[in-house]
Amino acid sequence: MSQSTRAQKFFEDPRIQQAKQLIADATREHQKNIGQVQGPLSEQLAQNYEESLQKLAQNRGGNLFYRYLGSGFGNGPFVELADGSVKYDFITGIGVHYFGHSHPELMGAIIDGAISNTAMQGHLQQNTDSHRLISLLLEQANINQGQFEHCFLSSSGVMAVENALKICFQKNAPTHRVLAFERCFHGRTLGVSQITDKAAYRxxxxxxxxxxxxxFYDSSDHQGSIDRTCQQLQKYLKRYPCQYSCMIMEVIQGEGGSYPGHEDFFKAIIQILKENHISVIIDEVQSFGRTKNLYAFQYFKLDQLVDVVVIGKMSQVCATLFKANHKPKPGLLSQTFTSSSTAISASYHILSTMIKENYLGEKGKIQKIHQYFSSKLKELEKKMPDKITGPYGIGAMIAMTVYNGDMELSKKFSFDLFQNGVISFMAGANPTRIRFLIPMGAIETKHIDDVVSIIERTLQQTE
Ligand SMILES: Cc1ncc(COP(=O)(O)O)c(C=O)c1O
Known part of the structure; x- marks a missing residue:
């Protein structure tokens, strides 16, 4: 009797292995032509690019923020655009391409997903790779007695947030109010856009x-900030007794401008929430995989205090993890698409590589790269104190302020930086910050040196 399925035999077929090897070899060979920032390859390509950008803006009903139309190829932190120009991608689709562009081993995992039987997995169709990923996510969530029992995959961060909210509302019915932090971002569905703290989005x-x-936490006034937030929370609880279902916490504010909170701050709030039977959701869609711990709640030592956690972005597949006492009734959660087979395979590859290859921990790659990049930005601040302040952020989320955080000047700076070959993004308001979500799996210190010198040049040119 055979111990292997037909699928296992198919995936292990030497022709498949050889085809994957050939693709990896071809990738590496073509990547030799990408190793520095470059302009468009020809005038014709530049002209086609311009036309495509205009047509795309027309078709999608609005301009792209950057003039970015990828060619579909790259080399680690370098991305090729469709005019053949090459840029450093230090924002990675807002934190998605954690291993950079055209990573040969990651492409191997994506091919495994692409040659499996279905493009998408979901409600009635989960393959063994979904099961393998869910097990890994739960196992890692529980390394410090997290006691998460369940994990529901999803295809977008905001859908995973919606699932988290539904779980809490059902558990704590008929409560209906939600608590959140000022300046938070949790997504833009009809429901969640009411929570995201930006009037324009609703x-x-x-x-x-x-x-x-x-x-949110103010690092310049540790105890004062804790006291103020707890007092405000108590006021709400008095004003609206027994009406709150949950508090959703973005423990490191990403869109708000790369602001980390603090363990003491979260613990003080959670204690009050627990006393009032209010569920705690941690939204780490952006911060997952970016501190020295895989989960941001682990970084802040909240393992036993959290009820529901939401992850996304660098994990390719998004997910809502929850504890046994938050298990919803059948029918509450279900999706035709939980994710694509390629994303599920890529997710497992990225996460298991991070764990195996020492990205995490005090001496892990994330900390080392953070320290190096921060020290270089600090040097720049010393050189040009009137133009740059910082750095801010944590782990693989690094930010700086240019021109005292003036929004228009920061926007101009980010466009000039893009033009000069580095892709960053703005975040927050008053001050506006320039932030980087680094392709951790592809980055070396020489790339950081290069990027920092392009930042310096851009600051010199924008007087
Ligand atoms: C903290 C946080 N939550 C939720 C979301 C929404 O994720 P998505 O855009 O995948 O729906 C984001 C996206 O930026 C985010 O940063």
């Missing part, structure tokens, strides 16, 4: 959720 939408905001 303009004209009906009010689907009732949300009350608490001030």
């Amino acid at each position: 303009q004209g939408l009906p009010p689907t959720l009732t949300v009350d905001y608490l001030p």
Whole structure:
């Protein structure tokens, strides 16, 4: 009797292995032509690029933020655009391409997904690779007695957030209010856009959720900040007794401008929430995989205090993890698509590589790269104190302020930086920050040296 399925025999077929090897070899060979920032390859390509950008803007109903139309190829931190130009990608699709561009081993995992029987997996169709990924996510969530029992995959961060909210509302029915932090970002569905703290993102939408905001952690006033937020929380609890279902916490604010919170701050708030039977959701869609711990809740030592966790972006597949007492009734969660087979395979590859190859921990790659990049930005601040301040952020989330955080000047700077060959992105307001979500799996210190010198040149040119 055979111990292997037909699928296993197919995936292990020497022709498949050889084909994957050939693709990896071809990738590496073509990548030799990408190793520095470059302009368009020809005038014709530049002209086609311009036309494509205009047509795309017309078709999608708005301009792209950057003039970025990828060619579909790259080399680690370098991405080739469709005019043949090459740039450093230090924002990685807002934190998605954690291993950079055209990573040969990651492509191997993506091919495994691509040659499996279905493009998408979901509700009635989960393959063994979904099961393998869910097990890994749970195992890692529980390394410090997290006690997460369940994990539901999803195809976008905001859908995973919606699932988290539904779980808490059902558990704590009929409560209906939500607590969140000022300046938070959790996504833009009809429900979640009421929580994300940006009026423009809910303009004209009906009010689907009732949300009350608490001030986020202020590192310049540790105890004062804890006291103020807890007092505000107590006021809300008095004003609206027994009405709160959950508090959703972005423990490191990403879109808000790369602001980390603090263990003491979160623990003080959670203690009050627990006393009032209010569930705690941690949204680490952006911060997952970016601190020295895989999960940001582990970084802040909240393992036993959290009820529901949401992850996304660098994990390719998004997920909602929850504890046994938050298990919803059948029917509450279900999706035709939980994710694509390629994303599920890529996710497992990225996460297991990070764990095996020492990205995490005090001496891991994330910490080392953070320290190196921060020290280089610090040197730049010394050289040009009137133009740059910082760095800010944590792990693989690094930010700086240029021109005192003036929004228009920062925007101009980010466009000039793009033009000079480095892709960053803006975040937050008053001050606006320039942030980087680094392709950790592909980065070397020489890339950082190069990027910092391009930042310096750009600051010199924008007087
Ligand atoms: C903290 C946080 N939550 C949720 C989301 C929404 O994720 P998505 O855009 O994948 O729906 C984001 C996206 O930036 C995010 O940063």
